[in-house]
Amino acid sequence: MTISPVPFVIAGLFLLVFLVSFGRDQRKLRNGFYLFFALVFLAMGVLFVVASVSGAAAAFLLFVGVALASLSILAVAVFLICNGITMLRREGRRPANLLSLLAGIAMAAFVPVNFLIGRIGWKPLWVTSSAVNSVLAYMSLLFICFLLYVFVYGRIRIRHAVDFIVVLGAGLLEGKRVSPLLASRLDRGHRVFDAETAKGRNPVLITSGGQGADEAIPEAEAMANYLTSNGVSQDNILLEQQSQTTWENLTYSKELMRTHQADYRCVIVTNNFHVLRAALLARKAKVNGHVIGSPTAWYFWPSATIREFIAIFLEHRTANITICVLIVALQVATAIW
Numbered sequence: 001m002t003i004s005p006v007p008f009v010i011a012g013l014f015l016l017v018f019l020v021s022f023g024r025d026q027r028k029l030r031n032g033f034y035l036f037f038a039l040v041f042l043a044m045g046v047l048f049v050v051a052s053v054s055g056a057a058a059a060f061l062l063f064v065g066v067a068l069a070s071l072s073i074l075a076v077a078v079f080l081i082c083n084g085i086t087m088l089r090r091e092g093r094r095p096a097n098l099l100s101l102l103a104g105i106a107m108a109a110f111v112p113v114n115f116l117i118g119r120i121g122w123k124p125l126w127v128t129s130s131a132v133n134s135v136l137a138y139m140s141l142l143f144i145c146f147l148l149y150v151f152v153y154g155r156i157r158i159r160h161a162v163d164f165i166v167v168l169g170a171g172l173l174e175g176k177r178v179s180p181l182l183a184s185r186l187d188r189g190h191r192v193f194d195a196e197t198a199k200g201r202n203p204v205l206i207t208s209g210g211q212g213a214d215e216a217i218p219e220a221e222a223m224a225n226y227l228t229s230n231g232v233s234q235d236n237i238l239l240e241q242q243s244q245t246t247w248e249n250l251t252y253s254k255e256l257m258r259t260h261q262a263d264y265r266c267v268i269v270t271n272n273f274h275v276l277r278a279a280l281l282a283r284k285a286k287v288n289g290h291v292i293g294s295p296t297a298w299y300f301w302p303s304a305t306i307r308e309f310i311a312i313f314l315e316h317r318t319a320n321i322t323i324c325v326l327i328v329a330l331q332v333a334t335a336i337w
Contacts, residue, residue, distance in 0.1 A: 169209020
């Protein structure tokens with residue numbers, strides 16, 4: 001049996017495009033798509049190679065892959081439901097804390113609901129279900145690519161000297177105290193500061209965050225107080241006290257850095273679940289810096305990651321909604337014709 005080189009050629013092309021795009025700017029979401037399709041076509045090529053040696057072996061590998069994917073979906077559904085219950089117990093019954101629970105329930109109900117729709121046999125309901133499933137398939141593809149690149153980007157190391165370390169703010173406890181989530185960011189920023197100082201450099205920490213309606217002081221001030229109480233000199237800290245959103249954190253901090261040094265290079269510190277979206281916004285804001293993450297409590301990560309994906313999806317709402325509408329229109333047209 002002749003082995004087709006087509007899957008490997010396509011995988012190589014996607015890998016080449018990924019490397020070029022990644023080399024130009026690591027803060028591009030499309031990098032995740034290029035890498036995903038490179039891996040998919042590579043897997044297809046390997047399967048074809050195995051099939052050329054033994055069709056039975058290839059069929060077995062395909063079966064194992066499908067079985068593992070099915071079991072993984074079930075395991076993820078159970079995990080998300082348990083995680084959602086934990087979120088509600090530890091973080092309260094806010095809408096944002098329901099995301100992992102709702103996602104888990106939806107995944108667990110997918111097969112039974114579709115089986116029931118098939119048994120009912122009513123065409124309008126079947127067409128609606130088919131359209132919804134196609135949109136969900138599209139969103140699942142986006143989410144997988146998103147997770148893949150979150151994993152890749154989160155492991156990029158700082159390779160250049162930095163002039164500024166920007167720590168993004170978050171809500172304060174009782175309007176004046178640093179929360180554990182924010183403390184995690186500050187501790188990571190402090191570690192980067194110490195590492196740069198140990199190399200003979202003189203970086204400046206920027207605490208970025210304004211004063212919310214329910215806060216007694218600006219977040220930047222509380223953050224600076226936390227750093228000074230942990231041994232950082234006030235002379236090494238600049239405060240950005242105007243921002244209310246991540247976008248403002250980045251744009252106001254950029255102006256502050258440019259005031260002190262026009263050709264600056266920075267590191268931006270946030271929590272690990274927020275790294276990729278912060279990186280995308282930093283690129284859009286033309287901030288010359290790499291984003292790194294600090295640890296987050298395990299139970300908080302799933303809901304926060306889903307929330308970040310939704311935010312990115314909506315930031316590209318025009319393209320995504322257009323594609324979803326086209327998918328639904330195609331399903332309806334196919335059913336009519």
